[in-house]
Amino acid sequence: MKGLLLRLSALDADAASAVRVISFFDALVAQHAGLERLVASTAELAECPAGLSVPETGVWLRADEDGRSLAEAPAPGPSRELDGGGRVWLERAGQPLPLDEIVLERFAIAAAVLLGETRARLSGLDDPALVELAVSASAGDAERSRALHLLGFSPLTPIRVLAVKDGPLPDAPGPQAAIGDRHAVLAPAETIVPAGHTIGIGPAVPAMRAPQSWQAARTAVRFTTPGVIDAVTWDDLGALGPLAHRIQPDEIAEIPDVRALDRLAAEPGGQDTLDVLTAVIATDSVRKAAVLVHRHHSSMAGRLARAEATLGFDVNSPTGRFRLMLALGLRRLRDS
Numbered sequence: 001m002k003g004l005l006l007r008l009s010a011l012d013a014d015a016a017s018a019v020r021v022i023s024f025f026d027a028l029v030a031q032h033a034g035l036e037r038l039v040a041s042t043a044e045l046a047e048c049p050a051g052l053s054v055p056e057t058g059v060w061l062r063a064d065e066d067g068r069s070l071a072e073a074p075a076p077g078p079s080r081e082l083d084g085g086g087r088v089w090l091e092r093a094g095q096p097l098p099l100d101e102i103v104l105e106r107f108a109i110a111a112a113v114l115l116g117e118t119r120a121r122l123s124g125l126d127d128p129a130l131v132e133l134a135v136s137a138s139a140g141d142a143e144r145s146r147a148l149h150l151l152g153f154s155p156l157t158p159i160r161v162l163a164v165k166d167g168p169l170p171d172a173p174g175p176q177a178a179i180g181d182r183h184a185v186l187a188p189a190e191t192i193v194p195a196g197h198t199i200g201i202g203p204a205v206p207a208m209r210a211p212q213s214w215q216a217a218r219t220a221v222r223f224t225t226p227g228v229i230d231a232v233t234w235d236d237l238g239a240l241g242p243l244a245h246r247i248q249p250d251e252i253a254e255i256p257d258v259r260a261l262d263r264l265a266a267e268p269g270g271q272d273t274l275d276v277l278t279a280v281i282a283t284d285s286v287r288k289a290a291v292l293v294h295r296h297h298s299s300m301a302g303r304l305a306r307a308e309a310t311l312g313f314d315v316n317s318p319t320g321r322f323r324l325m326l327a328l329g330l331r332r333l334r335d336s
Helices: 004-011 015-030 035-046 100-118 127-135 141-151 207-221 240-244 249-253 256-266 270-282 286-292 297-311 318-335
Strands: 050-054 059-063 079-081 087-090 158-164 176-179 182-188 199-201 231-233
Touching: 015 035, 015 100, 035 050, 035 059, 035 087, 035 100, 035 141, 050 100, 059 141, 079 100, 087 100, 127 141, 127 176, 127 182, 127 207, 141 207, 158 207, 182 207, 199 207, 207 231, 207 240, 240 318, 249 256, 249 318, 256 270, 256 297, 256 318, 270 286, 270 297, 270 318, 286 297
Parallel strands: 199 231
Antiparallel strands: 050 059, 050 087, 079 087, 158 182, 158 199, 176 182
């Protein structure tokens, strides 16, 4: 299939070439191919991005010339309206090929047929089920765009997905659903996250990329410390985010700085000591750290001195703050 349209156009847009294009789309319809496959196959055939949009139902799909899903606004290009509403398009750079018109015609016909087979698939689902579908990495783009439409989002709307540890959120900034031991919330990208809840905040992405933001939010919430660091944004994790996907808990347990924190945690009042250390890296002064954990600043010095004796470094030095931040983050990651 790769390069078929270019090769046929190079020969001539004759009847035999047109028949081969028609047969190509007829085969997709006969196989009851999904809409994702139709768009991807068309893009591969034409060797340029292709797309399908049906605003009434929220279906929006776009693929590049290698058949990979795209989630950006399309460039202008020739299109064909669908019976019943919607359109398909090609995004060819430069002059159109002689067979582009018949490709668009058969693309539109195939899309109309396959849309009829899938139009009612999500009817009857409530908001939580639609949220779960929107953030599921295993869902198809057609189902995801349809679910987003029913939830009030366009496929290209910038959103963030929140992973709430102690959900559901009262007065949530968007639709939410319990997924495993977390609650997923679809929120506009500019949302101000409500205080007082343990939340991981995913990166801003087009709504069609909600699964990526959800995965990142689930990682971010693992770095929270309830009562001290309630919300963590994936964007603020930097290298820690990708590291969290690769390092194993048993590897973390062998890191000397993490083992030192474990020894501190095992002492009387150990959790309190860890909260104090967490407050130190969450603020820019011991006095502010004391306020954060509701301690008098004069009592902090002795507690920090005892912690430093176990850790073996000065937690107020630039290097020490970095080591402490990394060790505390890895320990939370391991224990989550």
